[in-house]
Amino acid sequence: MDLDLIDRTFLVTAASRGLGFSVAKSLADEGAEVIICGRNEESLKKATTELGEKAQYFVTDVSKQDDIKRLVKDIGTQMLHIDGLFVNAGGPPPGTFSDLTDEDWRKAIDLTLMSAVWLTRETRHLLKISDSPSILYSTSISVKQPINNLLLSNSIRPAVIGMMRTLATELVSDYIRVNAVCPGYIHTERVDELMTASKSAIESITARIPMGRMGKPEEFGPVCAFLLSPVSSYIHGALLLVDGGLYQGMM
């Protein structure tokens, strides 16, 4: 299937590795220009080299509003529009209600919710010039069922879905499609790091996944490239799980 991505431009945030990188790679492999960001410049350089000559990076911390303003301003000096935005960030820290302070909550809100608000607001004028603008918010299976010890993710990520579902009506005046993707367990470097301490943790997770394994990043990126592409032009306001069947609710 031709996703019609040649010469289209996408901003993919938090993409020097992991899920963000898998999306940038899928878009670049289809001929798109990709702009990635992250906090560590060395990692971004390496990722950009892997993505090829149509990729560029900006050092940006998406939990900081000024960084996002600067990022989009810099993009605007180079191009008149972008065709899509993949909203991603690092994960909020684990912890239970008793562990977490107000400061932890505030930081997590900036990282997980406000980054999505700021990115949407700042890129809107660049997106609406495209003939097929699209935003895809990356969240987590935690928006469908809480994950133990991830109170911040369980509490704040659903707000991103609430925003996305509302924007499906509000942004339609700019013809901007909005959707969300909810990964279950995808075996990225982060998951590797979390699990190296405990092989039994991987075993107990995979035992709960009907497909019997975690997903691979290359099983996530292409799904997102499709949802960002003009080919999915009638998918709007949707939430798609990429979880190997882990979520077993009816709705």
Ligand SMILES: NC(=O)c1ccc[n+]([C@@H]2O[C@H](COP(=O)([O-])OP(=O)(O)OC[C@H]3O[C@@H](n4cnc5c(N)ncnc54)[C@H](OP(=O)(O)O)[C@@H]3O)[C@@H](O)[C@H]2O)c1
């Ligand atoms: N992998 C999974 O199974 C899974 C499942 C559900 C949800 N998620 C969520 O999906 C997101 C990505 O997960 P991942 O597994 O791909 O993690 P990862 O392998 O650790 O990659 C995270 C990427 O985000 C960048 N990043 C982190 N914080 C950032 C910030 N404040 N501003 C800009 N860039 C930032 C990192 O680069 P720098 O460190 O250089 O900034 C890196 O490129 C996380 O929120 C995670 O909680 C993952």
